[in-house]
Amino acid sequence: xxxxxxxxxxxxxxxxxxxxxxxxxxxxxxxxxxxxxxxxxxxxxxxxxxxxxxxxxxxxxxxxxxxxxxxxxxxxxxxxxxxxxxxxxxxxxxxxxxxxxxxxxxxxxxxxxxxxxxxxxxxxxxxxxxxxxxxxxxxxxxxxxxxxxxxxxxxxxxxxxxxxxxxxxxxxxxxxxxxxxxxxxxxxxxxxxxxxxxxxxxxxxxxxxxxxxxxxxxxxxxxxxxxxxxxxxxxxxxxxxxxxxxxxxxxxxxxxxxxxxxxxxxxxxxxxxxxxxxxxxxxxxxxxxxxxxxxxxxxxxxxxxxxxxxxxxxx
Amino acid sequence: xxxxxxxxxxxxxxxxxxxxxxxxxxxxxxxxxxxxxxxxxxxxxxxxxxxxxxxxxxxxxxxxxxxxxxxxxxxxxxxxxxxxxxxxxxxxxxxxxxxxxxxxxxxxxxxxxxxxxxxxxxxxxxxxxxxxxxxxxxxxxxxxxxxxxxxxxxxxxxxxxxxxxxxxxxxxxxxxxxxxxxxxxxxxxxxxxxxxxxxxxxxxxxxxxxxxxxxxxxxxxxxxxxxxxxxxxxxxxxxxxxxxxxxxxxxxxxxxxxxxxxxxxxxxxxxxxxxxxxxxxxxxxxxxxxxxxxxxxxxxxxxxxxxxxxxxxxxxxxxxxxxxxxxxxxxxxxxxxxxxxxxxxxxxxxxxxxxxxxxxxxxxxxxxxxxxxxxxxxxxxxxxxxxxxxxxxxxxxxxxxxxxxxxxxxxxxxxxxxxxxx
Numbered sequence: 247x248x249x250x251x252x253x254x255x256x257x258x259x260x261x262x263x264x265x266x267x268x269x270x271x272x273x274x275x276x277x278x279x280x281x282x283x284x285x286x287x288x289x290x291x292x293x294x295x296x297x298x299x300x301x302x303x304x305x306x307x308x309x310x311x312x313x314x315x316x317x318x319x320x321x322x323x324x325x326x327x328x329x330x331x332x333x334x335x336x337x338x339x340x341x342x343x344x345x346x347x348x349x350x351x352x353x354x355x356x357x358x359x360x361x362x363x364x365x366x367x368x369x370x371x372x373x374x375x376x377x378x379x380x381x382x383x384x385x386x387x388x389x390x391x392x393x394x395x396x397x398x399x400x401x402x403x404x405x406x407x408x409x410x411x412x413x414x415x416x417x418x419x420x421x422x423x424x425x426x427x428x429x430x431x432x433x434x435x436x437x438x439x440x441x442x443x444x445x446x447x448x449x450x451x452x453x454x455x456x457x458x459x460x461x462x463x464x465x466x467x468x469x470x471x472x473x474x475x476x477x478x479x480x481x482x483x484x485x486x487x488x489x490x491x492x493x494x495x496x497x498x499x500x501x502x503x504x505x506x507x508x509x510x511x512x513x514x515x516x517x518x519x520x521x522x523x524x525x526x527x528x529x530x531x532x533x534x535x536x537x538x539x540x541x542x543x544x545x546x547x548x549x550x551x552x553x554x555x556x557x558x559x560x561x
Numbered sequence: 562x563x564x565x566x567x568x569x570x571x572x573x574x575x576x577x578x579x580x581x582x583x584x585x586x587x588x589x590x591x592x593x594x595x596x597x598x599x600x601x602x603x604x605x606x607x608x609x610x611x612x613x614x615x616x617x618x619x620x621x622x623x624x625x626x627x628x629x630x631x632x633x634x635x636x637x638x639x640x641x642x643x644x645x646x647x648x649x650x651x652x653x654x655x656x657x658x659x660x661x662x663x664x665x666x667x668x669x670x671x672x673x674x675x676x677x678x679x680x681x682x683x684x685x686x687x688x689x690x691x692x693x694x695x696x697x698x699x700x701x702x703x704x705x706x707x708x709x710x711x712x713x714x715x716x717x718x719x720x721x722x723x724x725x726x727x728x729x730x731x732x733x734x735x736x737x738x739x740x741x742x743x744x745x746x747x748x749x750x751x752x753x754x755x756x757x758x759x760x761x762x763x764x765x766x767x768x769x770x771x772x773x774x775x776x777x778x779x780x781x782x783x784x785x786x787x788x789x790x791x792x793x794x795x796x797x798x799x800x801x802x803x804x805x806x807x808x809x810x811x812x813x814x815x816x817x818x819x820x821x822x823x824x825x826x827x828x829x830x831x832x833x834x835x836x837x838x839x840x841x842x843x844x845x846x847x848x849x850x851x852x853x854x855x856x857x858x859x860x861x862x863x864x865x866x867x868x869x870x871x872x873x874x875x876x877x878x879x880x881x882x883x884x885x886x887x888x889x890x891x892x893x894x895x896x897x898x899x900x901x902x903x904x905x906x907x908x909x910x911x912x913x914x915x916x917x918x919x920x921x922x923x924x925x926x927x928x929x930x931x932x933x934x935x936x937x938x939x940x941x942x943x944x945x946x947x948x949x950x951x952x953x954x955x956x957x958x959x960x961x962x963x964x965x966x967x968x969x970x971x972x973x974x975x976x977x978x979x980x981x982x983x
């Protein structure tokens with residue numbers, strides 16, 4: 247879509263937070279990701295954009311889906327991928343994150359994909375390396391590729407983002423997905439409602455771009471075009487944040503009954519992994535309105551797009 | 562030995578002086594002030610610079626003994642003199658904890674042997690700072706401990722605190738306490754609020770300070786024990802202390818200089834140099850603390866000097882240690898407020914000179930005949946850039962790193978001896 251006198255270039259060196267992106271950046275990533283997704287559906291192999299590139303997957307926190315999603319995306323583009331789960335890394339032996347960064351940097355990778363348990367940890371590492379750094383989740387701060395894949399999934403399901411009512415329900419306080427997805431959707435013009443128990447709702451969600459923050463799910467879901475349920479860590483339901491699992495389900499579980507309040511064609515999402523019967527009824531998760539598996543599919547496509555855009559950034 | 566400092570702007574909060582004049586030092590003591598008649602062996606032309614009492618800092622953490630890689634009394638002294646600090650009270654949370662007479666004497670002796678400034682030990686309020694059994698407050702007091710504190714972690718059990726403060730009062734001892742209900746915000750790393758939530762960091766709520774403060778003030782009232790409230794950080798804390806004072810509670814309030822300068826937004830991009838406890842609060846709190854200072858409600862401004870080496874700060878924010886190096890920036894932080902016309906010069910100097918001296922009963926901290934000649938000459942308008950590479954402390958974890966400052970010490974004297982010249 248060339249406009250005379252106007253040119254766009256993706257200028258970022260790293261992908262650390264949705265906050266660093268403009269609306270144009272996001273739309274550009276989504277357009278590219280959609281091309282990758284369509285190619286995959288046609289069983290076409292994309293151009294080997296990352297041929298001769300080395301991508302390191304460095305996961306300080308356990309992850310199956312995000313780690314394999316990045317690995318598959320990088321391999322599809324022809325990269326050499328080294329995946330390092332934390333159990334085998336020297337961090338367990340007391341090496342600091344910065345020392346790890348400098349060690350890996352000396353091996354001259356082209357991109358490092360990193361997940362770390364500390365908010366801001368990925369950014370700290372990015373300052374010490376010469377290659378592209380992609381945040382695959384840092385503490386309770388950001389998970390930008392998840393925000394992008396959620397946005398792409400919604401755009402494909404609804405044909406637009408502008409003006410959509412999106413309700414995100416669950417443990418907002420500890421969710422980096424809620425932060426990234428809310429920011430991305432807000433930037434593209436959606437009206438985002440966040441909902442959760444008072445103990446799991448942080449202050450100031452308006453600064454993320456959320457239109458409303460509610461404790462009553464029935465109100466929050468009213469007329470929603472998209473309903474996204476978040477995973478609730480079971481250990482938070484032992485009395486510390488919530489009295490019990492069944493009490494949570496009573497107020498915040500997505501049931502067929504509750505779903506009737508949403509728009510009749512509401513799209514159902516979940517970033518996974520799901521606690522079936524805790525935050526969502528199985529029948530809904532597997533039902534026609536659910537795009538949960540498409541989220542996983544778009545995850546690979548978005549990561550292909552991000553890896554391609556950030557390739558060749560090594561200085 | 563007589564030294565004359567002439568052509569100076571004499572500043573003394575004790576008697577409200579702010580006038581041109583001279584000062585004569587004889588054998589380490591101030592001999593004459595104003596128009597000096599005596600003859601001197603040596604004359605210093607101050608060339609219009611400000612001459613004030615050296616700063617008295619009621620809260621300095623040192624790594625000696627036990628963590629000398631962070632700071633020793635000698636390295637802290639080097640930093641102190643360049644910041645105009647001539648007396649410092651060092652905290653007992655070292656390794657070992659300063660909780661008995663021998664250790665109090667060790668600190669005092671090491672101070673005399675290795676440091677150019679006057680070192681006053683604070684004693685541990687409870688043995689090992691464990692908050693369980695009271696330390697030997699009476700004996701340590703006799704050996705020179707100027708007050709008693711449980712350090713960064715206040716005594717959790719109110720019954721222990723009540724007995725200990727009651728006992729301290731009977732010994733005529735002074736207690737200092739961080740107002741903090743530690744169980745609130747146990748994992749907190751910055752001010753609780755919208756910014757912490759957005760950054761995905763656990764918060765330290767204001768309520769933790771208020772609940773801790775309410776308890777400490779009530780116990781001070783019940784035991785009649787004089788109490789220094791160590792480093793308040795919120796507007797409401799000041800209101801609570803003022804209300805307690807009207808009930809006759811002897812409650813002194815201190816504030817750390819960095820809390821007059823920064824708010825929680827300064828944590829910005831996970832800057833671990835801005836990770837302190839109490840945390841930088843909202844801008845309203847910062848403004849309220851400056852107002853309180855201007856009204857004379859705050860008794861002491863402290864550096865809260867807490868040196869942390871790179872291995873404690875070059876970490877993800879949640880994992881980094883709390884603490885800021887502060888000895889070299891206390892005076893400048895106050896002089897910036899003077900420059901901005903938020904404080905008068907004497908109101909800026911009082912909480913770092915006369916007032917802390919009076920709280921712990923020191924003769925210095927004033928320009929008075931017979932007082933120790935602990936003096937600073939400073940240029941109140943000199944602009945400078947605070948850069949960690951140029952700080953003298955062994956650890957340079959200053960939140961002021963990279964900031965433009967106004968006002969700098971040019972010369973420092975302790976007991977009449979020139980210990981620093983820029």
